[in-house]
Amino acid sequence: MGLIVQKYGGTSVGTIERILRVADRIISYKEEGHDIVVVVSAMGKSTDVLVDMAKQITSYPSEREMDMLLTTGEQVSIALLSMALHTKGYDAISLTGWQAGITTESIHGRARIQQIDAARIQSELGRGRVVIVAGFQGLSEEGEITTLGRGGSDTSAVALAASLNAEKCEIFTDVSGVYTADPRVVPAASKLDSISYDEMLELANLGAGVLHPRSVEAAKKYKVRLVVRSSFTAEDGTYVEEVANMETGRVVSGVAHDEDVAKITVVGMPAKVGTLSRLFNTLADHQVNVDIIIQSSYDAAVTNISFTCASDDLKKALDTLEAHQQTLGFEKVDHEEGLTKVSIVGSGMINNPGVAAEMFRVLAEQEISIKMVSTSDIKVSCVIPAHLTELAVRSLHSAYGLDVAETAVVHGL
Ligand code: ASP
Ligand code: MG
Numbered sequence: 001m002g003l004i005v006q007k008y009g010g011t012s013v014g015t016i017e018r019i020l021r022v023a024d025r026i027i028s029y030k031e032e033g034h035d036i037v038v039v040v041s042a043m044g045k046s047t048d049v050l051v052d053m054a055k056q057i058t059s060y061p062s063e064r065e066m067d068m069l070l071t072t073g074e075q076v077s078i079a080l081l082s083m084a085l086h087t088k089g090y091d092a093i094s095l096t097g098w099q100a101g102i103t104t105e106s107i108h109g110r111a112r113i114q115q116i117d118a119a120r121i122q123s124e125l126g127r128g129r130v131v132i133v134a135g136f137q138g139l140s141e142e143g144e145i146t147t148l149g150r151g152g153s154d155t156s157a158v159a160l161a162a163s164l165n166a167e168k169c170e171i172f173t174d175v176s177g178v179y180t181a182d183p184r185v186v187p188a189a190s191k192l193d194s195i196s197y198d199e200m201l202e203l204a205n206l207g208a209g210v211l212h213p214r215s216v217e218a219a220k221k222y223k224v225r226l227v228v229r230s231s232f233t234a235e236d237g238t239y240v241e242e243v244a245n246m247e248t249g250r251v252v253s254g255v256a257h258d259e260d261v262a263k264i265t266v267v268g269m270p271a272k273v274g275t276l277s278r279l280f281n282t283l284a285d286h287q288v289n290v291d292i293i294i295q296s297s298y299d300a301a302v303t304n305i306s307f308t309c310a311s312d313d314l315k316k317a318l319d320t321l322e323a324h325q326q327t328l329g330f331e332k333v334d335h336e337e338g339l340t341k342v343s344i345v346g347s348g349m350i351n352n353p354g355v356a357a358e359m360f361r362v363l364a365e366q367e368i369s370i371k372m373v374s375t376s377d378i379k380v381s382c383v384i385p386a387h388l389t390e391l392a393v394r395s396l397h398s399a400y401g402l403d404v405a406e407t408a409v410v411h412g413l
Helices: 016-031 046-057 063-087 119-126 153-163 197-205 213-221 275-285 311-323 347-351 355-365 386-399 404-411
Strands: 003-008 035-040 092-095 102-104 113-116 130-134 137-140 145-147 168-173 194-196 226-230 238-241 254-270 290-297 302-310 332-345 372-376 379-385
Touching (some): 003 016, 003 153, 016 035, 016 063, 035 063, 035 153, 046 063, 063 092, 063 130, 063 137, 063 145, 092 119, 102 153, 113 153, 119 130, 130 153, 153 168, 194 197, 197 213, 197 238, 197 254, 197 332, 213 226, 254 275, 254 311, 275 302, 275 311, 290 372, 302 311, 311 332, 332 386, 355 379, 355 386
Parallel strands (some): 003 035, 003 168, 035 130, 092 130, 102 137, 168 226
Antiparallel strands (some): 102 113, 137 145, 226 238, 254 302, 254 332, 332 379
């Protein structure tokens, strides 16, 4: 039996009772003869609680001390899970990121893993132990404790699975897999049996939430077989793998939506070489994350530039623009809040023309106005008024044959 890496998220280890349940699940795999490396997140929302405590002291905590603080969350859960296994009669050992040999870049708050020296993990496995590793943390070459960015435990798990050449990496979470749409919005949504890395990456970046985008990137790069499944049931999850469901011929695999989108229009920017570079570098310097960008020229001298950002970043973006109005030389800034980005994602789009046209038709039929559009090889996104989100997502889900009854026919279930 091969080695399996399992990752349990915060909700899955949110209480002592749940930790005991996770221990039982680990034991069932152990009994099947598998070697198990477990990665855990901090209990429940405890990372948020730690962030909050720091904020009560200062709005600008030292990044080093922040990492020192936040990494304690995972140390609580690894120790408790290890104890739970001990009391059930199984040998287990908890390891911090650094004990597990995880080296990261020398950046605080969002370090990337550079390498893993798995010698310690291998030797513990050799002793028949379940190895429990703290997610989301590592050590820089300078010997400083680092974190991988919020939600980073998924990435710890995938990196460990790659370095240990694991059979698969199972991500246990509070949903039972990857769905064709958010089931809270679309009752007819269904769980996908499998999805390709690229589709999953689009969905993760579109805020689908189940997986940290960097973990999907790493899984694709190192060909790690990923499974997303529930820690509360025995149900099969969704496989994320290279060639997913080529046979079904589906064009669209899922409909995602991201609420809380804001749109900003910079009116009357001088239309010169380097205009876009100056504008977006200024925003980037102030940590404003920009998404869809549209430039429209209405005469030779000036141009209007619209872009979207998260509603949370709106104030920062507007303040930044106001502070740089003189140097950037634009006339004024307009903005609009209360928008949603709805997206259709599917590898099948590459070989099927007219997918975007169909999306526009479906939205028009529901009298939903489209404010902005962006596309990639396997995705089309439209920005629409937020109050029409449900209608848009449901109509698209149904138009692309994803509603449960129809998929049942297509997949012959
Ligand atoms: N505990 C960390 C967080 O809340 C890492 C993780 O959960 O993946 O962001
Ligand atoms: Mg997570």
